[in-house]
Amino acid sequence: MILRLGRQLTGRLSGQLSGHAHEPPAPAVPGEPLAEADGVRVQLGGRDVLAGVTLAARAGEVLALVGPNGAGKSTLLAALAADLPADEGVVRVCGHPTTGWSAPELALRRAVLPQSAALSFPFTVAEVVRMGRAPWAGTPYEDDDDRVVAESLAATEVSAFAARSFSALSGGERARVALARVLAQRAPLLLLDEPTAALDLRHQELVLRLCRERAAAGDAVVVVLHDLGLAAAYADRAAVLHDGRVAAEGAPGEVFTEELLSRVYRQRVEVFPHPRTGTPLVTPVREAG
Template sequence: MSVRLQGTGLTVRVGAGRAILDDASISIEAGQVHALVGPNGAGKSTLFSVLSGDITPATGTVDLDGTPITGISPRLLAQQRAVLLQENAVSFPFTAEQVVRMGRAPWARAPEADEDDAAVLEAMTATEVAALGARSITSLSGGERSRVALARVIAQRTGILLLDEPTAALDLKHHEDVMRLITEQAGAGIAVAIVLHDLNAALAHADRVTLLSSGRVVASGPPAEVLTAERIEAVYGQAVDVFPHPITGVPLVVARR
């Protein structure tokens, strides 16, 4: 596997105060789903924003295919990585299709613009929002908006997907559908970094997990090796049991009550 994004020694501070991300390092590889997990305030979204190029760290570097991300123009960066943020508020009454089509903006006046219609249709079909294409985005439910936002970044057709809690507003079916779709994207060779709160989703779908606590990387590696009962209790302050699913054998995390 080739490393697409490499973050090394990343530190982010609040003004001159404490570090909200402290000497964190991470590698995002092609063909893998890499989950960023940890309790609230652990630094997941901050690390995500540094990897995407939206936040410049006080120390450390992020390289995209070996090139410092700070030296890549915004247009070229948008052609190489797509970013889905937690908040996807759209105030104007664009249709769902128009929102998805925004994902094609980096390719305007490029040869890839010929793929716009096919990319939009493919992404909307994959996320099951094709039937919502003519609807105003402001009329959609939270879950529908989340799937439209995901369709936008998939339509962008980049080799790197950075997804911040894409399943947060979804019901059970669409949660699983989206995680399967994300796994399929990785299977096609795309490098995926995803912020998750659901540890069971990380265990079931991620190839690699980075666990953060208080801005520091606690562990990084295969999900079953990182998300042990002892480590989860130490980081989250909640006793859990971790045991294999009786049918699939995939580890399950259950809070001890």
């Protein structure tokens, strides 16, 4: 997927932003829905990829979207981001239908991390991260750019190669730089599609800790994950998607059951508590021998 400089980074902000659009959203009340899908149906290629999904992401929590390939996780994330229109139902961001927000206004309210990022031009790492500050161009908040970019580079552990070309990085390094761009945007709603997919063990943990930090600061974080262990350890709530529907939603300790996961993934699993933390551990049932 090409890094959406036009839509997500709002590079066409100049001359288009009204004074209202420049204003940051008011701080959210803990538990306030910052993204809502209400009966959302999305058709792609003549079939329902989402079939009437209702779900909310709330300020102060991490919501993990899990499920097998083709369950509709990335489609739901794209619908919540207003990058993919719903054929039926309503998507709201910060309490208002996404169709009522302009692109610049949305950029102040939600930041999106796609599954992969590619650039056709030789931008440096620091320049890519600075793109996350585009929504604040021409405002008093532009004065924070240098500080916010430096903090985002440091948080994702990419400061050491800030001057390198983005195209010269490894897949895992690119993933962390793309996350740094999202953090630099300082939006209260973060929508992250498989942010740990290309990362080693250390950086998987780093990314999920950053998600928890943003939630603790009052943001709503929606993250698509394949690793059920990471979802159980870091998410406040998990939505298990299956065939375009939410098969279960709630705390991972409540919804990660052997019966549900075995049915949804079509693979027998065992679920047992971690001996120290009590966090659910999910392992496939394997034949002995």
